[in-house]
Amino acid sequence: MTTLTNLIIILILSVFSESSNEKYLAHTYVPIEPHHIVVNDSAQVRAFRILTNKCNVCHENRNRRRVFTENNMNDLSSDVYKQVFIKKRMPKGKKIKLTSEEYQDLLTWISSIKNNKNGNQL
Numbered sequence: 001m002t003t004l005t006n007l008i009i010i011l012i013l014s015v016f017s018e019s020s021n022e023k024y025l026a027h028t029y030v031p032i033e034p035h036h037i038v039v040n041d042s043a044q045v046r047a048f049r050i051l052t053n054k055c056n057v058c059h060e061n062r063n064r065r066r067v068f069t070e071n072n073m074n075d076l077s078s079d080v081y082k083q084v085f086i087k088k089r090m091p092k093g094k095k096i097k098l099t100s101e102e103y104q105d106l107l108t109w110i111s112s113i114k115n116n117k118n119g120n121q122l
Helices: 002-015 018-029 044-063 076-084 101-118
Strands: none
Touching: 044 101, 076 101
């Protein structure tokens, strides 16, 4: 709460301050990242974000055995590859689509899992 109060005070002062004070505030203000923003944007983090937002939405209701978690996602990577890229069965329906970037992120994650299983380094 103190941090939020300080941030509000800094924002108010920056709006109403003179140009000399604005320079000072610009140098002292340190943005605080919200807790939901992930700083480490690795292939696994991006893949988990996709699995959560695009896959689990349906799996939670229709296929509870295959809900993706951080603990099981790597074990299910070969199934994801088969269903999304080989059989092209997922995601089902017309509402949920993967962008080309999301497809690429999933492929990067799956490749990294396969490389790690084969003992290769990335």
